[in-house]
Amino acid sequence: MNPLTPHLPKPPSFISSSKLSHDQSYHHHMSTNSDPSDTGATEKWAAKLLQECAEAISVKDSSKIHHLLWMLNELASPYGDHDQKLAFYFLQALFCKATESGERCCKNLASIVERSHSFESARKVILKFQEVSPWTTFGHVASNGAILEAMEGETNLHIIDISNTYCTQWPAFLEALATRNDDTPSLRLTVVATVGMGGSVMREIGHRMEKFARLMGVPFEFQVVRVATRLGELKEEDLGLQEDEAVAVNCVGALRRVGVEERNDFLHMLCSIQPKVVTVVEEEVDLTSSRSEFVKCFKECLRFYGVFFEMLEESFAPSSNERLVLERECSRSILSVLACDENGGGDCERREKGSQWCARLMEGFSPMSFSDDAIDDVKALLKRYRPGWSLRPAEGDASGFYLTWKDEPVVWASAWKP
Amino acid sequence: MPIDPEAEVVALSPKSLLATNRFVCEICGKGFQRDQNLQLHRRGHNLPWKLRQRSTKEPRKRVYVCPEKTCIHHHPSRALGDLTGIKKHFCRKHGEKKWKCEKCSKRYAVQSDWKAHSKVCGTREYRCDCGTLFSRRDSFVTHRAFCDALAEETARVSAVSNIDRLTSINNVNHHFTDDLMRSNMVQHFPAIFKPAMADGQAGEHPLPGLSLWMGQRPQNYQTLSTDSSLSSMHQMGPVSISTLYKDPFASCSNAQNLDSQLSWIYSNKLASSSSVELTSTLIPTSLKEANLMSVPSLYGTQHHQQSMPASDKSATALLQKAAQIGATSSGPSLFGSLEMKCHNTQVQDGGKYDGLLNPNHQSIAATMENSLENIASDITVSNPYSDMYSSRHQMAQKNGTAGGETRDFLGVGIQTLCPSSVNGWI
Numbered sequence: 001m002n003p004l005t006p007h008l009p010k011p012p013s014f015i016s017s018s019k020l021s022h023d024q025s026y027h028h029h030m031s032t033n034s035d036p037s038d039t040g041a042t043e044k045w046a047a048k049l050l051q052e053c054a055e056a057i058s059v060k061d062s063s064k065i066h067h068l069l070w071m072l073n074e075l076a077s078p079y080g081d082h083d084q085k086l087a088f089y090f091l092q093a094l095f096c097k098a099t100e101s102g103e104r105c106c107k108n109l110a111s112i113v114e115r116s117h118s119f120e121s122a123r124k125v126i127l128k129f130q131e132v133s134p135w136t137t138f139g140h141v142a143s144n145g146a147i148l149e150a151m152e153g154e155t156n157l158h159i160i161d162i163s164n165t166y167c168t169q170w171p172a173f174l175e176a177l178a179t180r181n182d183d184t185p186s187l188r189l190t191v192v193a194t195v196g197m198g199g200s201v202m203r204e205i206g207h208r209m210e211k212f213a214r215l216m217g218v219p220f221e222f223q224v225v226r227v228a229t230r231l232g233e234l235k236e237e238d239l240g241l242q243e244d245e246a247v248a249v250n251c252v253g254a255l256r257r258v259g260v261e262e263r264n265d266f267l268h269m270l271c272s273i274q275p276k277v278v279t280v281v282e283e284e285v286d287l288t289s290s291r292s293e294f295v296k297c298f299k300e301c302l303r304f305y306g307v308f309f310e311m312l313e314e315s316f317a318p319s320s321n322e323r324l325v326l327e328r329e330c331s332r333s334i335l336s337v338l339a340c341d342e343n344g345g346g347d348c349e350r351r352e353k354g355s356q357w358c359a360r361l362m363e364g365f366s367p368m369s370f371s372d373d374a375i376d377d378v379k380a381l382l383k384r385y386r387p388g389w390s391l392r393p394a395e396g397d398a399s400g401f402y403l404t405w406k407d408e409p410v411v412w413a414s415a416w417k418p
Numbered sequence: 419m420p421i422d423p424e425a426e427v428v429a430l431s432p433k434s435l436l437a438t439n440r441f442v443c444e445i446c447g448k449g450f451q452r453d454q455n456l457q458l459h460r461r462g463h464n465l466p467w468k469l470r471q472r473s474t475k476e477p478r479k480r481v482y483v484c485p486e487k488t489c490i491h492h493h494p495s496r497a498l499g500d501l502t503g504i505k506k507h508f509c510r511k512h513g514e515k516k517w518k519c520e521k522c523s524k525r526y527a528v529q530s531d532w533k534a535h536s537k538v539c540g541t542r543e544y545r546c547d548c549g550t551l552f553s554r555r556d557s558f559v560t561h562r563a564f565c566d567a568l569a570e571e572t573a574r575v576s577a578v579s580n581i582d583r584l585t586s587i588n589n590v591n592h593h594f595t596d597d598l599m600r601s602n603m604v605q606h607f608p609a610i611f612k613p614a615m616a617d618g619q620a621g622e623h624p625l626p627g628l629s630l631w632m633g634q635r636p637q638n639y640q641t642l643s644t645d646s647s648l649s650s651m652h653q654m655g656p657v658s659i660s661t662l663y664k665d666p667f668a669s670c671s672n673a674q675n676l677d678s679q680l681s682w683i684y685s686n687k688l689a690s691s692s693s694v695e696l697t698s699t700l701i702p703t704s705l706k707e708a709n710l711m712s713v714p715s716l717y718g719t720q721h722h723q724q725s726m727p728a729s730d731k732s733a734t735a736l737l738q739k740a741a742q743i744g745a746t747s748s749g750p751s752l753f754g755s756l757e758m759k760c761h762n763t764q765v766q767d768g769g770k771y772d773g774l775l776n777p778n779h780q781s782i783a784a785t786m787e788n789s790l791e792n793i794a795s796d797i798t799v800s801n802p803y804s805d806m807y808s809s810r811h812q813m814a815q816k817n818g819t820a821g822g823e824t825r826d827f828l829g830v831g832i833q834t835l836c837p838s839s840v841n842g843w844i
Contacts, residue, residue, distance in 0.1 A: 208568070212568065379523070380521060
């Protein structure tokens with residue numbers, strides 16, 4: 001069925017001139033493709049072509065690379081259907097990998113994002129995302145439950161927040177603090193901001209948090225600690241810890257931003273802070289093997305983002321701008337993982353699976369189980385979204401639990417104590 | 419409830435309080451939850467008339483105390499008159515919460531509470547001050563924390579507290595920063611935004627100041643606590659604030675006020691190193707004059723105590739400088755104008771906060787996207803990635819011939835773009 005061979009002058013015959021399906025007709029209206037008959041009749045054509053291209057790159061088959069890149073370019077579109085989108089975003093990465101221009105590309109993308117990034121835009125995108133999908137709120141609810149339980153009875157709380165969700169976790173936490181019992185503890189929130197998180201945005205977020213805490217009647221302090229280069233360089237003394245406070249470290253989508261080689265040291269540093277609890281939430285995919293095993297890493301990356309894009313498509317309305325922004329943000333991640341060096345490309349994005357994190361965390365921490373209440377809260381959360389989501393406890397060597405989308409684990413949440 | 423000194427104080431133990439069958443038939447010993455049920459049952463025993471009356475009359479009113487020692491209702495003066503009431507109180511406050519809502523997992527000790535909640539759970543709608551309705555409490559809470567409407571409300575309500583005083587300084591500084599910038603920069607921005615002051619509209623506070631501050635970010639490790647930056651401003655602030663309060667709308671026209679405000683800003687900015695940033699960045703749209711109006715009494719006395727910050731720059735020189743800064747940063751200006759478009763829309767359509775439904779908002783999002791694409795094409799002209807794009811748009815037909823034609827697809831061909839890296843294996 002697939003007569004794709006190198007040196008083939010015409011596009012292979014498996015791409016027939018079939019008409020667009022009804023679903024795609026809307027997207028075609030927006031698509032930049034000039035010819036509707038380009039759309040493949042077969043399903044999952046993008047995955048096939050992309051993998052072939054990745055393999056061609058790994059063996060340095062230049063003519064095949066050219067040919068495949070050309071074909072993907074023809075078919076890809078960020079406004080098209082699922083395959084077209086995957087083709088588009090992965091094509092960028094493959095191109096940069098082939099031309100070794102990954103770092104430059106990443107920097108350009110980063111500066112585009114920085115220029116367009118504002119509090120309003122970030123707020124709009126993330127709140128909408130949280131409304132239609134539990135992808136991030138799952139980790140929030142689980143972590144809040146673990147932190148509340150670990151801090152039971154404490155009067156001075158200090159939370160070190162290293163996350164990528166712009167403090168959307170904390171309003172619910174503040175409310176819980178205010179309503180749980182008669183003695184409301186005080187909360188200091190230290191947000192560790194990495195390169196991608198704009199200063200003006202973080203400041204505005206801080207103001208909002210302060211105001212909301214006042215409304216809730218929770219004594220509250222907010223500070224931002226900015227990491228100049230890499231998250232792995234964060235040190236205990238940067239955090240402004242005080243005596244007589246109970247510390248919790250909240251890492252949501254954070255540990256992946258530490259360079260792979262620096263991760264154990266980073267965790268060691270966290271351990272030395274002596275926190276009451278460390279909550280870790282990460283996406284369930286292994287992208288650590290980019291340099292050594294490109295094709296393997298590529299396949300994992302493709303699988304994961306395929307699921308993510310599909311989830312986005314099914315969660316948002318078809319014409320959603322927020323979804324488009326989220327998809328674009330993926331392109332930076334994908335580029336960084338596939339086409340950049342360990343140290344280039346800004347924030348590291350090499351995710352690891354829950355079981356891998358567990359192996360690292362076991363060095364200095366022991367797992368903390370979630371209370372029944374916390375688990376019930378998560379279950380109740382999932383009920384509020386469209387069907388397809390569920391909860392699965394981790395098994396074997398791993399602890400914590402997974403958010404699953406159509407039975408595939410996508411996000412992992414866990415809690416640890418030193 | 420008036421305390422009846424004649425009332426008999428009954429202190430039941432937790433066990434008896436929670437006992438479900440308190441009313442016991444003296445004839446057969448059967449227990450009942452309610453007295454009425456017991457009386458009904460007793461009729462069945464066919465008692466002679468005399469004995470049909472209650473054997474133990476209860477002439478005195480009974481009040482009940484909570485068995486929990488630490489509870490406020492443990493003391494007879496705070497006893498409750500209703501047995502059911504004290505039972506419910508005890509369960510709610512001190513009891514085990516055995517009943518749990520399925521939808522939201524909220525727990526209840528009293529079954530009737532749980533039932534009542536279950537009926538309404540999920541049906542209740544939460545309305546934010548901005549007008550948006552939510553069916554879910556969690557999304558309501560998160561939205562509220564970030565909502566512009568909140569920013570205004572808390573500032574107005576809690577203007578007297580210490581923390582809020584500092585916050586208000588913050589806001590006020592933003593306020594006349596705006597004025598300053600706007601008066602200089604209005605020519606750089608599209609007419610879509612009009613100075614709020616001039617129209618007397620309370621709703622709009624666009625952000626011309628944003629373009630100035632955009633480039634300023636702390637470069638190294640910095641514990642940027644709001645306290646430190648606020649306190650440094652606090653020193654300088656009240657002077658200008660007091661002048662502002664005399665006539666908040668006069669800042670644009672009053673040269674002397676402008677001078678003092680300018681001198682405050684620039685002396686602060688010039689004097690301090692980058693470690694202290696003016697936190698005048700994004701300002702909640704709904705920051706209104708009411709904000710300032712609520713605070714004046716606080717500063718009435720203060721400005722006497724502080725001296726004017728000295729400045730050798732004339733007002734004209736500073737104005738010129740501000741204009742220069744505005745003119746040279748064209749990139750951020752674009753962003754700044756986009757920012758304000760968003761702001762305007764949000765303020766105008768307070769009732770329809772959910773942007774997707776709002777045609778204005780959508781077109782603005784589209785405008786932003788177009789601008790993004792423009793920015794993208796502008797700055798990535800020399801990048802192979804963008805060459806791919808430009809050639810994609812150029813290509814009207816497929817190139818179906820031999821490998822040499824792939825040069826067209828890539829624009830100039832891979833070789834020319836990256837000579838060093840590519841020659842090796844292509």
